[in-house]
Amino acid sequence: MKRIAFLLIAVATVAGVVAFTAPASGHADEAASPIASPIYGVKIPAGYRDWKLIAVDQLLIPGMADQLRAQFGNDLAIKAFKEGTLPFPDGAIIAATHWTRVPSENNNEVLDGPFPGAQSFVVGSPVNVQFMVKDSKKYAATGGWGFADFKDGKPGDKALHETCFPCHRPAKDRDYVFTRYAPAP
Amino acid sequence: MKRIAFLLIAVATVAGVVAFTAPASGHADEAASPIASPIYGVKIPAGYRDWKLIAVDQLLIPGMADQLRAQFGNDLAIKAFKEGTLPFPDGAIIAATHWTRVPSENNNEVLDGPFPGAQSFVVGSPVNVQFMVKDSKKYAATGGWGFADFKDGKPGDKALHETCFPCHRPAKDRDYVFTRYAPAP
Numbered sequence: 269m270k271r272i273a274f275l276l277i278a279v280a281t282v283a284g285v286v287a288f289t290a291p292a293s294g295h296a297d298e299a300a301s302p303i304a305s306p307i308y309g310v311k312i313p314a315g316y317r318d319w320k321l322i323a324v325d326q327l328l329i330p331g332m333a334d335q336l337r338a339q340f341g342n343d344l345a346i347k348a349f350k351e352g353t354l355p356f357p358d359g360a361i362i363a364a365t366h367w368t369r370v371p372s373e374n375n376n377e378v379l380d381g382p383f384p385g386a387q388s389f390v391v392g393s394p395v396n397v398q399f400m401v402k403d404s405k406k407y408a409a410t411g412g413w414g415f416a417d418f419k420d421g422k423p424g425d426k427a428l429h430e431t432c433f434p435c436h437r438p439a440k441d442r443d444y445v446f447t448r449y450a451p452a453p
Numbered sequence: 454m455k456r457i458a459f460l461l462i463a464v465a466t467v468a469g470v471v472a473f474t475a476p477a478s479g480h481a482d483e484a485a486s487p488i489a490s491p492i493y494g495v496k497i498p499a500g501y502r503d504w505k506l507i508a509v510d511q512l513l514i515p516g517m518a519d520q521l522r523a524q525f526g527n528d529l530a531i532k533a534f535k536e537g538t539l540p541f542p543d544g545a546i547i548a549a550t551h552w553t554r555v556p557s558e559n560n561n562e563v564l565d566g567p568f569p570g571a572q573s574f575v576v577g578s579p580v581n582v583q584f585m586v587k588d589s590k591k592y593a594a595t596g597g598w599g600f601a602d603f604k605d606g607k608p609g610d611k612a613l614h615e616t617c618f619p620c621h622r623p624a625k626d627r628d629y630v631f632t633r634y635a636p637a638p
Contacts, residue, residue, distance in 0.1 A: 318531075320505075324552075326575075340506070367638065386513070
């Protein structure tokens, strides 16, 4: 059973990661997706790419994933992050966007003179986007969160979405949210 | 002379990078900075941390800098990025925020079961923030851009700011802007 749980987490975390396919024409955030995620019924919120930034991060799984990532929040989520409100209020939505990480030859050419060995990495292709939608009643069985994972505007399957909550469970003391707000420099 | 130019670029690029001091209390974006950058007279625009995201990137200079970065744009800048408008219109502002990159032990604990060797890196401490402000008349001598580099809410010195434009010159065909817009997954 433990092995199966691990496998499920594995599938969830890497979902969309190993497929380096070109993005679909048009951007997924230009309109709400007509297709909802299985189990949770979460659609792509229109305009999420223009939401305020929570934080950025990097994930490296040798041979499987090499990503730069950004998390966005709607106004309710951002307010909760800034004020340290836990649990997040109903209506809060967090979007996690994942791109491939690629070296920037342009930047490295500029940097190489003064900084031999300098390495600049930038965003490559879009990989997938994940959402967490807070509704403490509707999603009471999963910590009050509904989950969704989209690639090229299409949600992953039921098996994939069964892995979301178990993976987030270790962050229970922060209302199942791993990301922390990145302060302004 | 070439060596001096390189040194200046070096200073500019790494400015604030090697100092891992704790951030000043309060965030630099909560109010416009009362202090303007030398040469250009650019102040910290209030609320820039809440601007829309242009892209994210990573910079590694072994032994000197290890950063996760995000670029924000005001509405004029974001519109120009989305529509591919060059040159950027007067009034466009780009903010480049730099944080230290640190491994996330929390995330790695969760990932380690299914993905031995997985490495998650997150934002550590704020390092510095840089601004480019477009005013084609006021800043005609520097490609139409005014520059600023702030650490803990205070601008760097004149020598530092003399390095901004020479470093951006190689990106002349993109109106001196290195960053490209990261599309929504």
